[in-house]
Amino acid sequence: MARIDGGNYTALYKQEGSAEVITVAPFYSDKFQVNNQQFLNFTKSTTKWSKQNIKPIFAESTYLQQFELSNTEDIANQPVVNVSWFAAMAYCKAQNKRLPTLDEWEYAARASASHIDGSRSAEFRERILRWYSMPASAGLPNVSEGEANYWGVHGMHGVVWEMVRDFNTALVTGESRGDSALDKQLFCGAGAASAVDPSDYAAFMRYALRSSYTANYTLNSLGFRCAKDL
Amino acid sequence: MLCLIIDLGQGTSTATDIRLNIEVQLMREEMIMFDNVKQAVTLLLIAAAFMSGNQLNAKELPIEQAVLTAAPHVPPPITRDYSARMVVNLDTTEEIGRLADGVKYTFWTFGGTVPGSFIRVREGDEVEFHLNNRPDSKMPHNIDLHAVTGPGGGATSSFTAPGHSSTFSFKALNPGLYVYHCATAPVGMHIANGMYGLILVEPQGGLPKVDKEFYVMQSEFYTKGKYGDEGLQSFDMEEALTEIPDYVVFNGSVGALVGDNAINAKVGETIRLYVGNGGPNLVSSFHVIGEIFDAVYIEGGEMINRNVQSTLVPAGGSTIVDFKVDVPGTFILVDHSIFRAFNKGALGMIKVEGDDDLVIYSGKQDDSVYLPEGGAIQTITQNAPPPVKAASLAQRVQFGQRIYQQNCMACHQSNGEGIKGAFPRLAGSDYLLGNPKKSISALINGLSGKIVVNGESYNGVMPAVNLNDEQIANVLTYVLNTWNNNGGEITPNNVAEIRGGH
Numbered sequence: 001m002a003r004i005d006g007g008n009y010t011a012l013y014k015q016e017g018s019a020e021v022i023t024v025a026p027f028y029s030d031k032f033q034v035n036n037q038q039f040l041n042f043t044k045s046t047t048k049w050s051k052q053n054i055k056p057i058f059a060e061s062t063y064l065q066q067f068e069l070s071n072t073e074d075i076a077n078q079p080v081v082n083v084s085w086f087a088a089m090a091y092c093k094a095q096n097k098r099l100p101t102l103d104e105w106e107y108a109a110r111a112s113a114s115h116i117d118g119s120r121s122a123e124f125r126e127r128i129l130r131w132y133s134m135p136a137s138a139g140l141p142n143v144s145e146g147e148a149n150y151w152g153v154h155g156m157h158g159v160v161w162e163m164v165r166d167f168n169t170a171l172v173t174g175e176s177r178g179d180s181a182l183d184k185q186l187f188c189g190a191g192a193a194s195a196v197d198p199s200d201y202a203a204f205m206r207y208a209l210r211s212s213y214t215a216n217y218t219l220n221s222l223g224f225r226c227a228k229d230l
Numbered sequence: 231m232l233c234l235i236i237d238l239g240q241g242t243s244t245a246t247d248i249r250l251n252i253e254v255q256l257m258r259e260e261m262i263m264f265d266n267v268k269q270a271v272t273l274l275l276i277a278a279a280f281m282s283g284n285q286l287n288a289k290e291l292p293i294e295q296a297v298l299t300a301a302p303h304v305p306p307p308i309t310r311d312y313s314a315r316m317v318v319n320l321d322t323t324e325e326i327g328r329l330a331d332g333v334k335y336t337f338w339t340f341g342g343t344v345p346g347s348f349i350r351v352r353e354g355d356e357v358e359f360h361l362n363n364r365p366d367s368k369m370p371h372n373i374d375l376h377a378v379t380g381p382g383g384g385a386t387s388s389f390t391a392p393g394h395s396s397t398f399s400f401k402a403l404n405p406g407l408y409v410y411h412c413a414t415a416p417v418g419m420h421i422a423n424g425m426y427g428l429i430l431v432e433p434q435g436g437l438p439k440v441d442k443e444f445y446v447m448q449s450e451f452y453t454k455g456k457y458g459d460e461g462l463q464s465f466d467m468e469e470a471l472t473e474i475p476d477y478v479v480f481n482g483s484v485g486a487l488v489g490d491n492a493i494n495a496k497v498g499e500t501i502r503l504y505v506g507n508g509g510p511n512l513v514s515s516f517h518v519i520g521e522i523f524d525a526v527y528i529e530g531g532e533m534i535n536r537n538v539q540s541t542l543v544p545a546g547g548s549t550i551v552d553f554k555v556d557v558p559g560t561f562i563l564v565d566h567s568i569f570r571a572f573n574k575g576a577l578g579m580i581k582v583e584g585d586d587d588l589v590i591y592s593g594k595q596d597d598s599v600y601l602p603e604g605g606a607i608q609t610i611t612q613n614a615p616p617p618v619k620a621a622s623l624a625q626r627v628q629f630g631q632r633i634y635q636q637n638c639m640a641c642h643q644s645n646g647e648g649i650k651g652a653f654p655r656l657a658g659s660d661y662l663l664g665n666p667k668k669s670i671s672a673l674i675n676g677l678s679g680k681i682v683v684n685g686e687s688y689n690g691v692m693p694a695v696n697l698n699d700e701q702i703a704n705v706l707t708y709v710l711n712t713w714n715n716n717g718g719e720i721t722p723n724n725v726a727e728i729r730g731g732h
């Protein structure tokens with residue numbers, strides 16, 4: 001795993017009651033996304049998370065469908081996708097790890113190849129945006145192909161979306177999704193007003209995606225990696 | 231737990247309650263592995279989602295599947311005189327398509343096209359909307375229909391992850407022509423990538439009958455490369471923020487409404503255009519060159535203005551224009567903020583076939599020298615330059631330049647490169663350079679019908695230009711000796727020969 005030194009960062013959205021600048025404690029992160037082979041091994045040892053046994057409440061019908069569509073050897077080193085948040089939580093737990101928090105993930109993902117915070121670099125942003133604006137139809141690269149950032153963590157951008165532990169923190173507060181203030185921010189023009197950096201479109205997209213799924217969803221382009229306390 | 235039970239209280243079917251209770255029991259067991267309340271809440275929300283299908287109170291309206299069409303086509307008028315439950319099935323897609331010749335772009339679409347499918351319902355209909363986000367999408371999408379009365383115009387209820395499908399219903403209360411668009415953050419980018427379209431809520435009793443209806447939607451694209459730069463272009467955030475687009479187009483790409491894709495009509499027909507503006511930023515000064523709109527439904531609403539030349543279409547707004555085509559010819563649709571038309575692509579064509587009506591439009595009847603009253607006052611003519619005859623090739627080129635700027639540049643552009651898909655290039659044109667004399671007749675008589683210039687075909691109309699032999703000789707000589715063209719000279723005698731021989 002890679003050690004991520006603690007530090008401060010400014011979240012895209014300033015939530016009510018939360019500090020403007022968020023302090024992230026040091027933690028360990030997997031260098032790579034979990035790949036298909038690793039996840040398959042897990043479902044063999046913990047069979048209730050296998051395709052056959054998983055309860056519908058924990059994953060949609062497209063759970064792990066890549067194993068039905070391709071040869072396992074061909075996709076062994078690709079990031080595992082079509083995996084639900086529940087399954088990802090269970091996987092990390094089985095490794096004595098956990099999913100990173102949203103703040104941890106965003107903090108680590110700001111690092112460019114050479115800087116702890118690359119997010120002010122237009123070029124760094126552009127590169128991230130380019131991936132977001134390409135259709136997902138092309139095949140996935142192997143996890144090892146993702147570029148390493150300052151911390152030695154590979155492929156945080158440009159491979160797949162990644163899950164975080166508290167992906168819907170913002171939206172599940174309040175009594176109804178539809179009325180929560182953040183929900184409005186995400187959908188309406190008003191969003192720009194409370195977003196700390198309205199031109200960080202890439203971050204906007206990650207927040208939008210995170211609030212579009214629930215914990216049983218299995219998406220074609222959503223994978224994960226695990227984290228661990230020091 | 232309590233909150234879940236309250237939620238379920240609204241359900242009517244006991245069978246579902248029981249099923250749900252079982253699910254909840256199951257979850258209780260599993261929940262032990264999750265370590266805080268938030269995750270439990272997530273589970274409960276999922277359970278509630280299982281239920282939600284039950285909460286639609288289906289009314290006893292006849293069910294109809296909405297016809298969806300891609301621009302420039304419009305679904306047929308609705309003739310029934312009762313309300314229906316209109317079922318709309320719309321996919322959101324992300325795919326690479328053509329923005330201009332040689333230029334590609336990753337479009338995000340409603341229904342696989344830009345602009346998105348045209349939806350037509352009747353005032354009072356209940357619309358059951360299914361928004362399906364394709365599994366190979368990367369982005370979540372949703373839809374905000376301006377025809378919806380309700381929070382976000384459906385945006386919150388239709389927020390859909392890749393590979394999922396959302397259903398919501400609304401009642402079409404207000405007649406009119408409405409824009410719909412994606413409203414997922416970052417909204418500007420979803421719109422800039424092509425996520426908009428039109429929904430017509432036809433008034434009860436319908437709109438006045440016309441012969442032909444078409445769907446035209448303007449929008450802009452902000453690309454990393456400049457206008458015409460080849461290859462797959464990506465979205466340019468900086469340009470979008472400063473509102474300086476590279477492309478302003480009708481129906482999603484340069485040339486989507488010209489040449490073989492032009493709108494066709496016959497003399498005497500009445501045409502209705504449903505015009506929308508997806509933006510994301512610019513307001514359109516919509517105009518059809520050579521036509522006057524008989525009726526404009528201002529901003530797509532109920533108020534009608536008559537005899538209008540240009541009408542404003544706000545970003546995120548619409549207009550309906552009706553006009554009768556009385557004479558044959560090609561009528562050009564433009565955004566009359568005119569550099570957008572000639573330099574960024576906002577150009578379309580309506581080709582009208584049929585017989586001339588010389589009373590309505592005569593064509594050029596006479597060309598004579600204009601002598602203002604009091605022509606005897608010599609000061610004016612004394613200051614005016616004497617009629618010039620070019621004495622050398624260099625002079626011919628020099629005089630020709632001015633004529634070019636005044637008569638040709640609007641279409642063929644100052645760099646002679648024309649506008650792909652509308653006006654052919656003169657710089658390096660094999661058509662022109664292969665036989666320059668052929669173009670003399672094009673200038674004297676005008677040119678129409680299909681021609682091929684450097685492998686691209688054009689089927690446009692160049693009007694005859696009103697220039698004398700000397701002027702035609704000068705302008706063509708200028709063209710032949712500019713932009714690395716291979717030189718040569720056309721003399722007034724060459725022109726006279728062709729004029730005489732005609």
Ligand SMILES: [Cu+2]
Pocket residue numbers: 338369370371372412413414420425
């Ligand atoms: Cu969208």
